[in-house]
Amino acid sequence: MYKVLLVDDEYMITEGLKKLIPFDHWNMEVVATAEDADQALDYVREYPVDVVITDVNMPGKTGLQMIAEMKDLIPDAAYIIMSGYQDFEYVKTALNLRVADYLLKPVNKVEMGNILEKIQHQIQQPSQELANRLIHDDISEEEFCRYIAGRNSLWIGIAKEKKGFISSSYQVLGQNLQLFISDQEEEAMIEKAFEPPYKEHFHQFKDLVERSLFYGATPLNQDEEVFHYYEPAYRVIMQGNIQQILEELDWLEKMILEKTPKVSLTKQLFIQFLMDVFHLFEYLQGDDLADVVKKVQEAATFSEMISFIQEELSRFLSHYRMNENVASVLQVISRDYQKELSLKDISQALFINPVYLGQLIKRETNATFAELLNKQRIKAAQQLLLSTNDSIEDICYKVGYSNVGYFYKVFRKLCGKSPKTYRLQVMTEQAEDE
Known part of the structure; x- marks a missing residue:
């Protein structure tokens, strides 16, 4: 699931968004809310997120100032700005910050849904590219570590359908399956904790998948002699x-x-x-x-x-x-x-x-x-x-x-x-x- 952070100094706005918008429809979940920019910045320093939805006018730093700082912390995140003021200067600044979109309050459910769908597609593109490169052993340990930075625990698995934040088609023993990496346990045919060194454990997991499918219910050892x-x-x-x-x-x-x-x-x-x-x-x-x-x-x-x-x-x-x-x-x-x-x-x-x-x-x-x-x-x-x-x-x-x-x-x-x-x-x- 992609992680969403809601930032607004009005408590009812963040709670209303959680109830109004079916985030799970776009494989997203609201993991936290913040009442001001500094609280939001403190959160993403420890727990990076994929999507930030923020108000513009808040006490202290504005939403635009917050985004400018967040870009250094979570450069790949997508940002949506909400405001009760239809001010062109805000829009122009937001566009310069490469914000995903700009919405007027009160938020329209359909408009927000269209933006989230577009963001989901954008987020999936680099993930899919990374998954394909990982499977073909075309990614360094350092590059993978940078990509998953901030995720506390990872799981690698094989399933019949897409799961996790990385998923790619994987042909093994005549079967077309999905090899995935997730930050939570999933229902899968085979799954195990994914820890560094990632490339080494990735190769070990592919071997585990092949042997598990080939030998069936037989307990696995591994004697190569x-x-x-x-x-x-x-x-x-x-x-x-x-x-x-x-x-x-x-x-x-x-x-x-x-x-x-x-x-x-x-x-x-x-x-x-x-x-x-x-x-x-x-x-x-x-x-x-x-x-x-x-x-x-x-x-x-x-x-x-x-x-x-x-x-x-x-x-x-x-x-x-x-x-x-x-x-x-x-x-x-x-x-x-x-x-x-x-x-x-x-x-x-x-x-x-x-x-x-x-x-x-x-x-x-x-x-x-x-x-x-x-x-x-x-x-x-x-x-x-x-x-x-x-x-x-x-x-x-x-x-x-x-x-x-x-x-x-x-x-x-x-x-x-x-x-x-x-x-x-x-x-x-x-x-x-x-």
Whole structure:
């Protein structure tokens, strides 16, 4: 609500205006009255207002003198002058002070209403501009503090309709809502106290809104280290056991609902899960993969996203069964990738010809044994690069390579960059997101 101050040395005038004019119709409320200019000036020094309606002739300072001083205290306020004297000099001075309008007593209700409607529109313009700039992160902390100076408490919230003294359309997860800032608690979908540093808390609130809408009634935590939990899931995928993959999806779902990370991280995690499954089984290509990614990204809620992923996996896995020998090879790679592995040794353990086993692996996964082993090792190396401070040489040995130069070559081939560049780039991106 916009704050209105009434100033008149006649008590009946201020009380009459409060009863005569439906200020709330223009989103305004009378917060105080004053009997003279000095009393009014003392009030706005402590409690800035948006609209001042004042008499001209008062004991001591005139209304025009008061306005001239108030301009330094509340430069953005709108001023309406009332007078029982139709004096051109008063009107000319008032216009020089950029007063909103000049009314003769007794005040006409319709005329006053027209002026208040015009003022409401004028006040809303800078507020709307500020709201749009705030949402697009185009306003400094200092500028925002100047704008809200004098307001004792602030609330930030999201609602289906405009509220507060700042409100702007806000698109989130397919919904068109109103993000608002108010100096009082409102009825809203989500709302919390808004305190400095405002820009930091504004970003936190936008994240809160997105996660609240996405996860629904789930209690919110916020663990951003979810990819540390993904390695066991990846090992299950690499084993090629269809039933275990479905069980792993259930585990990931429960884990995410417990951690409730940023929505972008959750979607990225499940896209990675789908891509790893589909790449292993060579199920989707090109445009199909892009379509799957798009649908996950567009999911408005966690349950909607999980339902889509379960449907995609069930449709694929219902008619797919991996060769048992190939599944055994994948299980060995997933479990023992740090060791020195060879297709010949594994084929002997399975009592199968190594050439034939290699052909089966290629047919089932569209990759060679060496390619699958390298993929597993590099995946493990990526995890260690991001979760430890180990040297690249130590990581090379930990994931099963004995030659650092060869490790660099394979890593660059699969990741498009060196291990050092990969670590720096991802760490930098994570720091920017925080």
